Amino acid sequence: MNAKSKHAFAATAVENALQPAMYTKGKPIAAMNILDRMKYYNIPGVSVAVIDNGKIDWAKGYGIKETGGNDPVTPETLFQAASISKPVTALGTLQLVEKRILDLDSPVNDKLVSWKVPENEFSEKEKVTLRRLLTHSAGLTVTGFPGYATSEQIPTPVQVLDGEKPANTSPVRIDMVPGAQWRYSGGGFVVTQLLVADISGKTFQEYMQTTVLAPLGMTHSTFEQPLPREKAEQATSGHLANGEVIKGRWHVYPELAAAGLWSTPSDLCRFAIELQKSFAGGSNKVISQEMAVKMLAPGIGNWGLGVGLGEWTAEEKRSFSHGGGNKGFICMLFAFVNKGKGAVVMTNSDNGNELVMEILRSLSSVYGWSILQPKEVVLIGIAPEKLIAYAGDYRASDETDTPVVVYIEKDQLRMMSPETGDWALSPISETEFVYMDGGVEITFIKGDDDRYDQIQRWGALLSRKKG
Numbered sequence: 001m002n003a004k005s006k007h008a009f010a011a012t013a014v015e016n017a018l019q020p021a022m023y024t025k026g027k028p029i030a031a032m033n034i035l036d037r038m039k040y041y042n043i044p045g046v047s048v049a050v051i052d053n054g055k056i057d058w059a060k061g062y063g064i065k066e067t068g069g070n071d072p073v074t075p076e077t078l079f080q081a082a083s084i085s086k087p088v089t090a091l092g093t094l095q096l097v098e099k100r101i102l103d104l105d106s107p108v109n110d111k112l113v114s115w116k117v118p119e120n121e122f123s124e125k126e127k128v129t130l131r132r133l134l135t136h137s138a139g140l141t142v143t144g145f146p147g148y149a150t151s152e153q154i155p156t157p158v159q160v161l162d163g164e165k166p167a168n169t170s171p172v173r174i175d176m177v178p179g180a181q182w183r184y185s186g187g188g189f190v191v192t193q194l195l196v197a198d199i200s201g202k203t204f205q206e207y208m209q210t211t212v213l214a215p216l217g218m219t220h221s222t223f224e225q226p227l228p229r230e231k232a233e234q235a236t237s238g239h240l241a242n243g244e245v246i247k248g249r250w251h252v253y254p255e256l257a258a259a260g261l262w263s264t265p266s267d268l269c270r271f272a273i274e275l276q277k278s279f280a281g282g283s284n285k286v287i288s289q290e291m292a293v294k295m296l297a298p299g300i301g302n303w304g305l306g307v308g309l310g311e312w313t314a315e316e317k318r319s320f321s322h323g324g325g326n327k328g329f330i331c332m333l334f335a336f337v338n339k340g341k342g343a344v345v346m347t348n349s350d351n352g353n354e355l356v357m358e359i360l361r362s363l364s365s366v367y368g369w370s371i372l373q374p375k376e377v378v379l380i381g382i383a384p385e386k387l388i389a390y391a392g393d394y395r396a397s398d399e400t401d402t403p404v405v406v407y408i409e410k411d412q413l414r415m416m417s418p419e420t421g422d423w424a425l426s427p428i429s430e431t432e433f434v435y436m437d438g439g440v441e442i443t444f445i446k447g448d449d450d451r452y453d454q455i456q457r458w459g460a461l462l463s464r465k466k467g
Contacts (some may be wrong), residue, residue, distance in 0.1 A: 005022060007058040008433045010050070013366045018358040021439025025378045034197045037358060038063055045236050048359060049265030051273060052367060054340035059266045065236040065348070066242050066245055074345040077222055078227075078235040078262045079346040080250060082324025083144070084333050085223070086189055088271055090134050090306020092212040093196055094287050094295060097130070101199055104131040104294075104305075108191065113198040115158045117191060118173060125377040126178040130195070133188040134305040139176040142169055142187030145259055147251025151227065154254050157194050161187070163282050169358055182301025186188045186258035193257035215285045216274050231446035235262065236348040238328015238387055241421060243349075246328045259326055265344035272335040274343050275320070279337060296320055310371065317370050325353075325435035332356045334372075341367060351421065354437045382427050384411040394462040403461055404455070415442065 018032040038046060044067050049059035049186045061073030081088075086369050096102040102111060107127035109116045117128050122139055132138035146168060148154055155167040163171035172187030193204050200207045205223040213221050222231060227250075236251040253259040277283035278292035287295070295305040310319035318337040324330070330352025335342025343363050346355045357372075364372040387408050395403045406425075413433065416422040425433040425442060431452075433442045441455065447453030447464075454463050 009376050010366060011058050011060050013048075014359070016050075017362040017365050018355075019361040019365065019374050020437050021354075021361070021433055022084060022375045022377050022436045025376050029374055032358065033357065034062060037355055039348070041351045041355050042241075043347050043351050043355055044239055044243075045077070045348040046061045046352075046355065047073055047075065047077055047079060047265050047346045048358075049075065049269045049344050050363060050367070051269050051276075051335060051340065051342040054273060054276065055244050056266055056269050056273075059264075059269075066249070066442055067237075067239060067243055068245075073236060073348075075266055076234060076264060078220060078231060078240065078264060079331060079348060080253075080259075080324075080326045080329040081221075081261040081268065081346070082259050082326040082329055082331060083186070083261040083325040084263070084268060084322050084331060084344075085257060085259055086186075087306040087320075087322050087333070088212060088261055088268075089189060089192060089196075089208070089257040090295065091271070091286050092208050092432045093130070093134070093192055094291050094305065095211055096196065096199060098287055102130055102195070105129050108133065108195055111199055111251070112191075112195055115161055115194055120174055122174045122177050126180070128174065128178050128188075128191070130192070131299075131305070132178050133192050135182070135301070135303045136184050136188060137182050137303075138182075138188050138191075139174045139178040139180065140172055140185045140188045141175050142172050142190075142374055143184055144186045144325075145169055145253060146257045147253045147259070150248030150250070150252060152252075154226070154252055157190055157197075157254060157256075159256075160190055161194070179248075179300075182303060186255060189258035190255050190430065193255070196257070208256075212286055213267075216267075216270045218263065218270055221261060221263040221267045223260050224262075225254055225256060226252045227262055231262065236384070238326070239349040240328065241350045250329075251327045253326065259324075263346075264443065265346050268333050268343065268344040272320075272333060272339075274342070275339065276340060276342075319371065323356075325350075325359060330356060332360065334360060336369075341369065357438070374432045375439060377426075377428050377436075380427050380429065380432065384408075387411070387413050389446075392452070393465040395465060396460065396462055403465075404457070442451045 016036045018123040023029045045063040047061045050057045059075035065071040128138045153166040159167045161172045197204045208223050238246040276393040279290040298309050298312050311317045321334040323332045333344045345359050361372050391406050406415050413425045423435040427433050431444050443456040444452040445454040
């Protein structure tokens, strides 16, 4: 079998072996087809690239760029990389550390010129440093950004940081002691963006182009926002959960370091391969082996410098990853540290989370990865008349989280919210239910009236709305 046939065989195997997050004990795992699952989740387009033996094994597009159109997704089609912008940003920023222009553990206010992180009682004890910005432990606010319609006025990075119009997010401020705990902060990466521009004397886009994108051969990638016309022709449109095309095709993200990268799975695989090689001492196109080891060293929250880290105790399971979710786009980068393996999956829909993971589980099965395997669960039966005790409208006590509605349909308990969509819940005990496709576990907590008053999901506690 020649190389081309081998790659086609691998791609076909992956396309037909998608797997759910969970499966019922005693029943075979149902292998699913990628096109069927795209239809199931109402996702117009998907792009996949796979790393094997330290190089891109194959890349392929599925579906179309835009609902109602005919342009196919190809390996060259651009997607918004969303928060995968963060590890790419971190790689470029660490070159400034390597050159001793920046220091990981010095206060960033010592180097910032065009803006300063406002000091307060929290920063009297500890300072905001670059290490803390890159590991989401700087105590800064603003988790993520919704972006701006193409017709809207776009704020400057300083306006974003101060929450000044036309910015649509709150000011980025310190509200806990820096270094005290891990908390995801896209706002911290906008500070990094400004720091890089102030220190390099270039725009952030120019710096990243010359420092990371060009040296790594990421020729289809750009941090330019808005997207230039010639690049826009290569790009897919973003889609809402209901399948509608986003007005203007996509949102614009001036928060470049946090969410502004346009890319392809193949280009992001080139980034991952370079980091793998740098860690092993085989390449130093951007940073040295010593710096790569620092980037992939587990820190607070098991977070490296700009990347999430997987299980670290077993060397064969060590991995780095980052997901991304801009309006109309969901994507994931996953790679092993030492094995020269990994993949990037990008979708043009808000519904992409489950499909992305199903594809990664298929890759794990076909390529013999040691992780990302489906979980076996034992389901129990609950009488339909007892399900009413779980139904209700649940939300956080301060009502800041998206409301979650638990309801019954055809003797099936379901959970729905604008944030996650509509899930079928299956019981594994009287208090624990699972969403099989996504692998999410939900715990119900009973109150005094024999009904369930609270639910716990992803560690967050939501209470039933009274009245």
